[in-house]
Amino acid sequence: MSTDTSVPQPRTSGLDVSDSALLATLLREAPIGFALFGTDLRFRRINRSLARLHRRDGSDYLGLLPSQVWPAPFASQAEAAIQHVLADDEPLFEPDRSIAGLPSQAAPDPAGNGTRAAEGEEDSPQPSLDRAGPAGQERRWAFSWFPSHDPDGDISGVALIAVDVTERRNAEEAVRRSEERYRSLVQAGAQVVWVTTPTGQIAEDSPDWRGITGQSLEEYLGSGWLDAVHPEDRERVERDWQDCVQAGKVFDNRYRVRTKNSSYRHYDVRAVPIERDGKIIEWVGASTDVTSQREAEEMRGRLTEQLSAAALRTARLQQATSMLAEALTVEQVVEVITEVGRSAIGADRSAVALLDQERLRVTTINPSDLPEGPGAPAGDIPLDVPSVITMAISTRRPLLLESPDAIRRAFDGVANVELFLAHTDERAWVGMPLLAAGAALGAVRAGRRAGLDVRARAHHGGDAAAQPAAGPAAQRAGHHPDCPVSAGHPEYGDRRRLV
DSSP states (O other): OOHHHHSOOOOOTTOOHHHHHHHHHHHHHOSSEEEEEETTSOEEEEOHHHHGGGTOOGGGTTTOOGGGTSOHHHHHHHHHHHHHHHHHOSOEEEEEEEEEBOOOOOEEOTTSSSEEOOTTOOSSOOOOOSTTOSBTOEEEEEEEEEEEEOTTSOEEEEEEEEEEOHHHHHHHHHHHHHHHHHHHHHHHTTEEEEEEOTTSOBOSOOHHHHHHHOOOHHHHTBTGGGGGBOHHHHHHHHHHHHHHHHHTOOEEEEEEEEOTTSOEEEEEEEEEEEEETTEEEEEEEEEEEOHHHHHHHHHHHHHHHHHHHHHHHHHHHHHHHHHHHHOOSHHHHHHHHHHHHHHHHTOSEEEEEEEETTTTEEEESOGGGSOOSTTOOOSEEETTSOSHHHHHHHHTSOEEEOSHHHHHHHTTTTSOHHHHHHTOOOOEEEEEEEEETTEEEEEEEEEESSOOOHHHHHHHHOOOOOOOOOOHHHHHHTOOTTOOOOTTOHHHHHHHHHO
C-alpha cells in the first residue's frame, strides 16, 4: 500500500477541494517530517519524509505507538515529549537530537499477530541507507512538538515537525574548527590580529593590541590606534593606510609602536580587504613584532662596516710602513706620517710640525694642510702659544678633542676658540707628539669635519677613550690629570715606532 493511499488526507473546514489537495500535497512532499499523534500517543497521520526515516510506508505507522515502530531510545523520548505537551498544553522544541542510522524493521501487525513486513520488503530485516544514514552514522534532527486543539479549544493531539539539520550542524562545526585553527595559528605566530570597517575604522576589540600598548578599548577604537604609533611614523602610516583603504589594495608597512612601558618596538604590518559580491565588507590585518630581527640586521650592518673600515686602515698602515721604509728625504717622511694620520681617524687635514729647540718655536712642514681663517694655527708659532700642536709637544702625550665642546674646555680662557670655530669646518682634532728617546721632536695635527665618536672609533680600531684635555694653566704647572692619554694604543705605538 502506498503512502498516498494509506495516509488519511487532512480535512480542513473552510477550504475548497483545490486548497485541501494543495495542503495534502505539501504535507506529503515537504522535505521536513510531519506527524500527528492522538491523545493516546498513537500515530494519526505521518508524511512521506518522516515515514521513510526507517524506510517504512505511512500505513505501517497508523494506529501504533512510537515504541512499536521506532528504536527504543528514540521512541521513549518521543512518547515522553508527547506526554509533556499533552500535560502542559505548551510547545516543546528539541533543537539537536542525534539519531543513528539503523536497519529497517518489520512492522508490527495492528491486529496483534506479531509483525508483518512493509509492502515490498522481505520478512527479514535488511540494512537501511535512508536519510538516517548507514548503520552507526549519526544524523542531527530538530524536533518541534505542538499541541493540536479541536473547534471547542480542547487539546486533541500533538503535531510533530522534524527537520534534518545535519548539514547545517556540520557546516557550523567546520566553521568552529576553522576559527579554532586560525586562533591557534595566530597565537603560535605571536601576531596581533585586528579588524576594521570598510572605511578603515577600528570597530572590534583586539585584546592583544591593547595588551601591548596599554590602550583602553575606547582609546583603541576608531583611529585611536594611531596614538600608539611613533610620532615620526604616524603621519606617514596614516597617509599610507588611507590610500590603501580608498584604493582597496593590500597594506604593507613597517612602523614603531609604543608599548605600555613607554618603549618602542618595530612591527611589520599587513592588511587585506575582505570582499563579498565585489564589495569590501571589512579589513583584516596582522602586526608582527620584528624588533629582534631589525636589531640583528642593524648589528650585522655595523659589524660589516667596522670590518670594512678596519681592513681599509690596515691596508693604509701597511702601505705607509712600506713607504716609510723607502723614504729618503724629510718631505717623504712627512708625507708618510700625514698619510698615517689620515688613515687612523679618517682626517680631512693632517699636518706635521717640527720643534726648533733653540728658538722655542714650532714650524709646520706642510702648512697647506692647516685650516685657514681667523684664529687658525700659523705655520710658525712660539711654543707657548696655545694650540693642538703645542699642547701635544709640551705634554708629550696624544691629545684627542672629539668635539667643539672638548676644544673649548681645553683652551678655556687662554685662546680665542670661538673665533676659530666660527671660521673653520673642522669639528674634531687629534694631536700626536713625535718622540725620540723620550724627547719631543714635533707633532702631527689631524682635523675632521665631522665629530669623532670615541666609542665608535674604539669599536672600529680599538682606540682608547680619551678625556677632555687639561687647560694651559695645568700645562704650565707640569701636571695634566685630565690630559687625553691613549696609553698602549696600537696605532699610536705604530706611529712612534715609525717616527
